[in-house]
Amino acid sequence: GAVVSQHPSWVICKSGTSVKIECRSLDFQATTMFWYRQFPKQSLMLMATSNEGSKATYEQGVEKDKFLINHASLTLSTLTVTSAHPEDSSFYICSARDAEREIDEQFFGPGTRLTVL
Amino acid sequence: AQKVTQAQTEISVVEKEDVTLDCVYETRDTTYYLFWYKQPPSGELVFLIRRNSFDEQNEISGRYSWNFQKSTSSFNFTITASQVVDSAVYFCALQLIKAAGNKLTFGGGTRVLVKP
Numbered sequence: 001g002a003v004v005s006q007h008p009s010w011v012i013c014k015s016g017t018s019v020k021i022e023c024r025s026l027d028f029q030a031t032t033m034f035w036y037r038q039f040p041k042q043s044l045m046l047m048a049t050s051n052e053g054s055k056a057t058y059e060q061g062v063e064k065d066k067f068l069i070n071h072a073s074l075t076l077s078t079l080t081v082t083s084a085h086p087e088d089s090s091f092y093i094c095s096a097r098d099a100e101r102e103i104d105e106q107f108f109g110p111g112t113r114l115t116v117l
Numbered sequence: 118a119q120k121v122t123q124a125q126t127e128i129s130v131v132e133k134e135d136v137t138l139d140c141v142y143e144t145r146d147t148t149y150y151l152f153w154y155k156q157p158p159s160g161e162l163v164f165l166i167r168r169n170s171f172d173e174q175n176e177i178s179g180r181y182s183w184n185f186q187k188s189t190s191s192f193n194f195t196i197t198a199s200q201v202v203d204s205a206v207y208f209c210a211l212q213l214i215k216a217a218g219n220k221l222t223f224g225g226g227t228r229v230l231v232k233p
Contacts, residue, residue: 032219034220041228042225043208043223043224043225044208044223045223046221049220091160095221104212104219106219106221108154108162108164110159110161111160111161
């Protein structure tokens with residue numbers, strides 16, 4: 001149980017295009033999902049917290065108009081990188097919180113590698 | 118604010134050697150969780166352990182062991198008799214239990230290279 005998937009697993013796009021990344025909790029309901037970004041040889045940095053049915057909360061320094069987050073259902077959150085540029089190339093990882101578990105846990109997706117040419 | 122420090126950026130060992138990864142954390146809260154994750158080259162995070170701040174008992178799981186010392190705010194991780202498959206980046210993380218949002222704060226990671 002507690003499986004989180006991401007789609008696509010990797011994507012290459014041209015500069016200026018928009019890219020959508022999906023994060024799904026497959027066997028549980030996730031009221032909260034988190035989006036992280038990881039540059040090569042660096043740690044995971046939290047970008048935003050996504051709550052089902054409400055606006056996402058962005059961390060300081062993260063442009064909300066550039067990284068659009070939608071959490072329309074209890075099993076799906078999407079991150080759209082708008083007008084992507086080479087500096088947005090990174091590994092994007094989502095995690096989902098299973099609120100029904102006795103101990104609050106986050107389960108991580110396998111990540112999406114974005115390359116912007 | 119919370120902070121997690123992994124002072125070792127990279128450790129290289131020969132197979133069968135033991136390797137200890139250091140993790141020091143900072144928080145004013147008294148209730149929190151500490152985690153260790155493994156990130157192999159594929160990129161997917163693998164959960165290794167969660168420790169509650171009230172439980173200072175050390176834990177052993179196979180070749181893995183963890184030493185939690187609240188007095189020094191450290192949560193160190195030892196791999197005994199390392200194997201090539203242990204090569205990965207290891208992250209220590211902190212999560213406040215009472216904080217809104219239940220965010221995870223990650224350390225910088227330690228890259229472990231186990232040579233045959």
